Amino acid sequence: MKFNTKAVHSGEIEDPRFGNVVTPIFQTSTFLQPNPSSEPYLDLTSGGPFLYTRWGNPTLQSLEQKYAALEEAKFALSFSSGMSAISSAVMAMVKAGQSILSVAELYGQTFHLFAHVLPKYGVRVDFVPADKLNELDVKMEDYSLVYLESITNPLLKVLDIREISKAAAESHVPVLVDATFASPFNQRPLELGAEVVVHSATKYIAGHSDVIIGVAGTNSEERFKGLVSSRKDFGGSPDPHQAYLTLRGLKTLGLRVERQNSNAMALAKMLNQSRKVRTVHYPGLTDSPYFNVARRNLTGFGGMVSFELRDEECAKRFLRSLTIPRSAPSLGGVESLITRPVETSHSSLSKEEREKIGIRDSLVRFSAGIEDQEDLLEDFQRALEAC
Numbered sequence: 001m002k003f004n005t006k007a008v009h010s011g012e013i014e015d016p017r018f019g020n021v022v023t024p025i026f027q028t029s030t031f032l033q034p035n036p037s038s039e040p041y042l043d044l045t046s047g048g049p050f051l052y053t054r055w056g057n058p059t060l061q062s063l064e065q066k067y068a069a070l071e072e073a074k075f076a077l078s079f080s081s082g083m084s085a086i087s088s089a090v091m092a093m094v095k096a097g098q099s100i101l102s103v104a105e106l107y108g109q110t111f112h113l114f115a116h117v118l119p120k121y122g123v124r125v126d127f128v129p130a131d132k133l134n135e136l137d138v139k140m141e142d143y144s145l146v147y148l149e150s151i152t153n154p155l156l157k158v159l160d161i162r163e164i165s166k167a168a169a170e171s172h173v174p175v176l177v178d179a180t181f182a183s184p185f186n187q188r189p190l191e192l193g194a195e196v197v198v199h200s201a202t203k204y205i206a207g208h209s210d211v212i213i214g215v216a217g218t219n220s221e222e223r224f225k226g227l228v229s230s231r232k233d234f235g236g237s238p239d240p241h242q243a244y245l246t247l248r249g250l251k252t253l254g255l256r257v258e259r260q261n262s263n264a265m266a267l268a269k270m271l272n273q274s275r276k277v278r279t280v281h282y283p284g285l286t287d288s289p290y291f292n293v294a295r296r297n298l299t300g301f302g303g304m305v306s307f308e309l310r311d312e313e314c315a316k317r318f319l320r321s322l323t324i325p326r327s328a329p330s331l332g333g334v335e336s337l338i339t340r341p342v343e344t345s346h347s348s349l350s351k352e353e354r355e356k357i358g359i360r361d362s363l364v365r366f367s368a369g370i371e372d373q374e375d376l377l378e379d380f381q382r383a384l385e386a387c
C-alpha cells in the first residue's frame, strides 16, 4: 500500500462486536485482570493483554501502528511530548561514561538536555556544526551515539543522514534522528540508515496545533524494548484522547504535507526574487547549498522557509502587515505560522551568541499551512511592500 492508503487504514482497531470504522478512545487508566475475553487484544509492548495505560493502551497502540506503517518501522511507540520521546530514547541508548556526537544547531530544549542534564549523569555531548558533520570531518569511533536533526531550525540546513549513517555504521555507532521538520511524508530516516527516529508529533504528524505529543520508531527489537522500558520508567505515555487526536490528524499527513511543500516552494521562489529580501533559506531552491544533500535525503523539500529582510524594523513591519499567517511559535499545523526566531525559539541566547550561529534580528521563520497558494503569495507580496 502507498502512503495515503496506509495513513487512512493502517492501525485502526475495528471491533466486530460493534462494527466501528474508527478507533475508539479507550479513556481508561486500567484493564480487567485477569482479562476474561478468550481473544483479548494484545498490548504489543508486553505481548499480553492490556493492563495499565502508562504501559500500553489500545488507542495509543492504534496510533503507534499507523505511524509505524508510515515510517516504514517494525516497531513504534508514542510519548506525551516530543521531548519525552527524545529524552526516553537517549536515556535508553547511552550510559554513564559514554559520549554522544550531536549537531550544534539543535532545538533549544534538546540542547539544554544535552548540555546541562546528561553531563550530571556522566554522559558527555560534543556539538559539531551541521556542515562539518556533512563533510564527515569527525571521528565516529569516539562516540556511543550520533544524534541528528534532519533539517535544522531555523536556517533549514539539511543533514546527510545517508552518508553520516554509513560512516557511523563502519564504527558500529547507532544514529538517532529527530525528523520533526521533515515528517514521515518527506523523509524516513530508518531507510537512510538511522537506527531510531523520533518526532515532535505536535507538529506535522498531529498537524492541527492542538496537541503536544511525540513518537519514536525503530526496526530493532532491542531498541524497542529499551524505549518501552524508558516510557514505563519516566512515565511519558500520552493520554488516550491526545493519542486519538493525533491518530485522526495522521490520516491526512500526506495531503497536508504535499500542499505545505508546494506552498513553501512557491513562497521561497517568490522571496528569492524579491529585492526586499536579503537571503532565503529553503533546501528546495536550486541555489541552496543544501539542495543536493536534500535531494539525496528527502522526498519533499518541506513546509518551512526562513528569510532575512533588510533589518529588524523591516522584519517587524513585515510581520505586522501580514493578514493570513498567525504570529506564533511552533510549526507543522494546517494554519501558516510566522515568527522571528530572536523573539521565540532563540530568545534565550545573547545577540552575540545568535549572530555566531547566523541568526540575525532580521530573520523571519515561516511554517506553511494548507491555505490557497494565491492568497499566501498575495499576502506576502503586500507585506513586502510595507518594508
Ligand SMILES: Cc1ncc(COP(=O)(O)O)c(C=O)c1O
Residues within 6 Å of the ligand: 081, 082, 083, 084, 107, 109, 149, 153, 178, 180, 181, 199, 200, 201, 202, 212, 213, 214, 330
Ligand atoms: C525539532 C524539534 N524537536 C523536538 C521538539 C520538542 O517537541 P515537543 O514540544 O512536542 O516536546 C520541538 C519543538 O518545537 C522541535 O522543533
